[in-house]
Amino acid sequence: MAIEEVVHPYRDRTIAQKLVGKIKEEAKTLDGEIRIMHVCGTHEDTITRSGIRSLLPENVKVVSGPGCPVCITPVEDIVAMQLIMRKAREEGEDIILTTFGDMYKIPTPMGSFADLKSEGYDVRVVYSIFDTYRIAKENPEETVVHFSPGFETTTAPTAGMINAVVNEKLENFKIYSVHRLTPQGIEVLIKQRSMIDALIDAGHVSTIIGVKGWEFLSEKYGIPQVIAGFEPNDVLLAILLLIKMYKEGDARVVNEYKRAVRYEGNVVAQRLIDKYFKVVDAKWRALGVFPGTGLELRDEWKELDIKNIYKVEVPKDLPDLEKGCLCGAVLRGLAMPTDCPHFGKTCTPRHPVGPCMVSYEGTCQIFYKYGVLF
Amino acid sequence: MCLATVAKVLEVDSDRGTAWVDFGGVKREARIDLMPDVKVGEYVLIHTGFIIERVDEKTAKEILNAWEEVFRVEEDAIGGYYYPGD
Numbered sequence: 001m002a003i004e005e006v007v008h009p010y011r012d013r014t015i016a017q018k019l020v021g022k023i024k025e026e027a028k029t030l031d032g033e034i035r036i037m038h039v040c041g042t043h044e045d046t047i048t049r050s051g052i053r054s055l056l057p058e059n060v061k062v063v064s065g066p067g068c069p070v071c072i073t074p075v076e077d078i079v080a081m082q083l084i085m086r087k088a089r090e091e092g093e094d095i096i097l098t099t100f101g102d103m104y105k106i107p108t109p110m111g112s113f114a115d116l117k118s119e120g121y122d123v124r125v126v127y128s129i130f131d132t133y134r135i136a137k138e139n140p141e142e143t144v145v146h147f148s149p150g151f152e153t154t155t156a157p158t159a160g161m162i163n164a165v166v167n168e169k170l171e172n173f174k175i176y177s178v179h180r181l182t183p184q185g186i187e188v189l190i191k192q193r194s195m196i197d198a199l200i201d202a203g204h205v206s207t208i209i210g211v212k213g214w215e216f217l218s219e220k221y222g223i224p225q226v227i228a229g230f231e232p233n234d235v236l237l238a239i240l241l242l243i244k245m246y247k248e249g250d251a252r253v254v255n256e257y258k259r260a261v262r263y264e265g266n267v268v269a270q271r272l273i274d275k276y277f278k279v280v281d282a283k284w285r286a287l288g289v290f291p292g293t294g295l296e297l298r299d300e301w302k303e304l305d306i307k308n309i310y311k312v313e314v315p316k317d318l319p320d321l322e323k324g325c326l327c328g329a330v331l332r333g334l335a336m337p338t339d340c341p342h343f344g345k346t347c348t349p350r351h352p353v354g355p356c357m358v359s360y361e362g363t364c365q366i367f368y369k370y371g372v373l374f
Numbered sequence: 375m376c377l378a379t380v381a382k383v384l385e386v387d388s389d390r391g392t393a394w395v396d397f398g399g400v401k402r403e404a405r406i407d408l409m410p411d412v413k414v415g416e417y418v419l420i421h422t423g424f425i426i427e428r429v430d431e432k433t434a435k436e437i438l439n440a441w442e443e444v445f446r447v448e449e450d451a452i453g454g455y456y457y458p459g460d
Contacts, residue, residue, distance in 0.1 A: 040376055041376070042376060042377050067376075100422075127422065127423060128405075128422040128423025128424070129422065129423070130403075130404075130405050130422075130423040130424070131423070150376075151376055153376040153378065153421050153426065154376065154421070154422060156408050156421075156424065156426060157405065157407075157408065157421065157422050157423065157424035157426075160405060160407030160408050160424055161405070161407070163407060164391055164405075164407060202376055203376075204376040204377070204378045204419070204421060204426070205376055207378070207419060207426050207427045208426065258430065259429055259430050260378075260419055260427050260429055260430070261427075262427075266408055266409070266426060266427055268407075268408055268409065268410065269408045269426065272407070272408070361376075361377075
């Protein structure tokens, strides 16, 4: 089986046209409008790149939720990590810091990790926490820290790597966890009345947590959900299914992405995450503190947490966003990037004002990249 | 961030905890901590250098065959109720 063989029909134009036809038919008998939220930057990429919004009837709205983990990583944590680097240097120990490419550029009132690197600190962009592990092995005399953002898909590799580090007793490997839980974050948005009628669930988060990880949202709040893959026809089919389910009051989780998602998810990954992490209340940048949505290392693994080695004081009242930046409303699905006065003018991927323009998963960057403005 | 890419497993080294995988020409070493029983020849999803799941070849093919069915049966579109294969 060639990979293309599987993917091709999910990009097929004829199938897409038929799906759009069915969506239009179903939407005619909708009572009012339906607001469908997705919670994954990669879904936003598919939707915008394929022009899906332009194909949908007026009363079918697809909005983007907080599906970009680096966008919601708190300013306070980025600043704390910078202060840890400075404190270590003052104490005569240089830390090697690794993080992902988009995290590296996220702006804060006290600069980004890229700015820190320009001051001569050792900050390295990695593709994987596995690279951090290799760097730690190659530099046994130095402390190597991975600043670790991400939802469940990325938390699982972090837990897997920590497991190997513990087994191998690799003592110079540390992390700074800013991991977040996706369905629990969405639950907070629902409780805050964020106007969500239906959900497109993130495909690869679901690979880890399974269909069962989302079920409580349907049970508690009566919201229909479809776990979707990342090709245009995956998303169109999810939209069609959600309209039908919404009309019939059928609140459950349908798995459209069966080629990669099982009901129980990746159980090995779930066990590793549970072994190393505990659930804590956590801030989502520009959205506030969401109870029970963050992951910190459990107390028995605290020597792996760089925060326990260097205690730093983060200045209070750091603003989350520049004045006028609508990133918060964009992450709640209440505004489109084009509603923002900065978008495409003062704020571009080259000179981002807010975090949603920095990451390739940020809704603003995706809109800009595919020319929604023009 | 949650982007994952399909690759084919070429070689597994359980002692090292890694596998060599082929992304349609580009070969890389990936960790198998989250899928320790992965086998040579399987198609897998890779996220940030870790194998996170097998791609179910059989389900993928069944679903593809079901597309035609979906559009043929007008009334119970999407497989009787919702989805082919459900």
